[in-house]
Amino acid sequence: MRVLGVDPGLTRCGIGVVEGVAGRPLTMAGVGVIRTPADAEVPERLVLIERGMEEWLDTHRPEAVAVERVFSQHNVRTVMGTAQASAVAMLCAARRGLPVALHTPSEVKAAVTGSGRAEKAQVGAMVARVLRLAGPPKPADAADALALAVCHIWRGPAKNRLQEAVAAQQAVSAHRSQRRKGTVR
Amino acid sequence: MRVLGVDPGLTRCGIGVVEGVAGRPLTMAGVGVIRTPADAEVPERLVLIERGMEEWLDTHRPEAVAVERVFSQHNVRTVMGTAQASAVAMLCAARRGLPVALHTPSEVKAAVTGSGRAEKAQVGAMVARVLRLAGPPKPADAADALALAVCHIWRGPAKNRLQEAVAAQQAVSAHRSQRRKGTVR
Numbered sequence: 001m002r003v004l005g006v007d008p009g010l011t012r013c014g015i016g017v018v019e020g021v022a023g024r025p026l027t028m029a030g031v032g033v034i035r036t037p038a039d040a041e042v043p044e045r046l047v048l049i050e051r052g053m054e055e056w057l058d059t060h061r062p063e064a065v066a067v068e069r070v071f072s073q074h075n076v077r078t079v080m081g082t083a084q085a086s087a088v089a090m091l092c093a094a095r096r097g098l099p100v101a102l103h104t105p106s107e108v109k110a111a112v113t114g115s116g117r118a119e120k121a122q123v124g125a126m127v128a129r130v131l132r133l134a135g136p137p138k139p140a141d142a143a144d145a146l147a148l149a150v151c152h153i154w155r156g157p158a159k160n161r162l163q164e165a166v167a168a169q170q171a172v173s174a175h176r177s178q179r180r181k182g183t184v185r
Numbered sequence: 186m187r188v189l190g191v192d193p194g195l196t197r198c199g200i201g202v203v204e205g206v207a208g209r210p211l212t213m214a215g216v217g218v219i220r221t222p223a224d225a226e227v228p229e230r231l232v233l234i235e236r237g238m239e240e241w242l243d244t245h246r247p248e249a250v251a252v253e254r255v256f257s258q259h260n261v262r263t264v265m266g267t268a269q270a271s272a273v274a275m276l277c278a279a280r281r282g283l284p285v286a287l288h289t290p291s292e293v294k295a296a297v298t299g300s301g302r303a304e305k306a307q308v309g310a311m312v313a314r315v316l317r318l319a320g321p322p323k324p325a326d327a328a329d330a331l332a333l334a335v336c337h338i339w340r341g342p343a344k345n346r347l348q349e350a351v352a353a354q355q356a357v358s359a360h361r362s363q364r365r366k367g368t369v370r
């Protein structure tokens with residue numbers, strides 16, 4: 001399975017492509033950042049993000065796109081930009097008929113590090129370890145995008161809270177059953 | 186000047202097209218609502234909004250698009266959806282090279298009714314009066330979209346506070362210089 005993760009942002013939109021299946025070593029297929037000038041108007045910046053997304057989707061042909069779920073609890077201005085950038089990412093994926101999954105930052109951290117409160121550096125370190133990279137990908141947005149893709153593969157293609165809850169339960173059971181079979185630690 | 190106003194929303198995206206110039210009677214060229222099913226996934230809803238926007242832009246060929254500026258002060262869930270819908274509206278306009286202007290709800294109310302705190306009904310009534318309609322357009326989202334377009338024509342094509350200030354300054358300088366040359370009064 002090839003998943004394109006998106007850490008949305010107007011200034012830096014992290015992109016990470018990961019290939020593999022849960023329970024086997026994963027491979028990084030690509031990583032980067034779509035940047036837009038901070039002094040440009042928002043509509044123009046959204047056009048640049050769309051263009052960047054299209055290029056990534058054309059190049060890597062993922063089977064699914066995982067986007068960070070945006071919350072409104074932080075800085076208001078940043079959140080609006082993040083929501084707008086994520087809308088463009090979701091739109092680009094959905095109009096190609098690709099399934100889009102949303103994962104919260106804490107779900108991603110928990111999936112990759114074991115703790116939903118892990119710090120950026122820890123996420124970067126685990127992404128490097130899981131994908132067997134020489135070091136944590138830079139900038140952090142790129143590492144976060146890879147973490148999203150890894151999280152998506154490990155969590156399965158659940159799309160919403162209800163599905164996620166069911167999937168999480170199934171993942172635990174599967175993991176336990178695999179542990180019994182000795183296929184995972 | 187033909188302006189397409191957008192009152193963004195995931196469930197109902199109000200659209201209103203107004204033609205005319207400030208100081209002369211304005212005409213309604215079109216009004217409607219892009220609806221998306223509340224039970225659909227957000228990415229899918231954004232695709233439907235994009236499709237609707239494209240149809241409106243194709244049909245009416247506006248010279249400018251005015252979108253309601255979204256604030257994060259209200260209900261978190263609603264605001265995220267509104268921000269995402271507005272992102273799609275801005276994207277559709279900007280990638281056609283159309284200028285996109287953002288106006289706050291209170292700017293729109295003030296432009297149309299004289300009060301930034303006017304109620305929905307008052308906005309609807311004034312929209313009907315200004316555009317010489319038999320009654321206030323329904324639903325309120327459609328009336329608000331028309332109000333945005335009217336506001337845009339009356340306020341001029343300034344795009345944001347900063348640009349407005351800069352543009353005003355430049356206009357004053359240009360006007361003074363033209364006055365010196367005797368090309369304008």
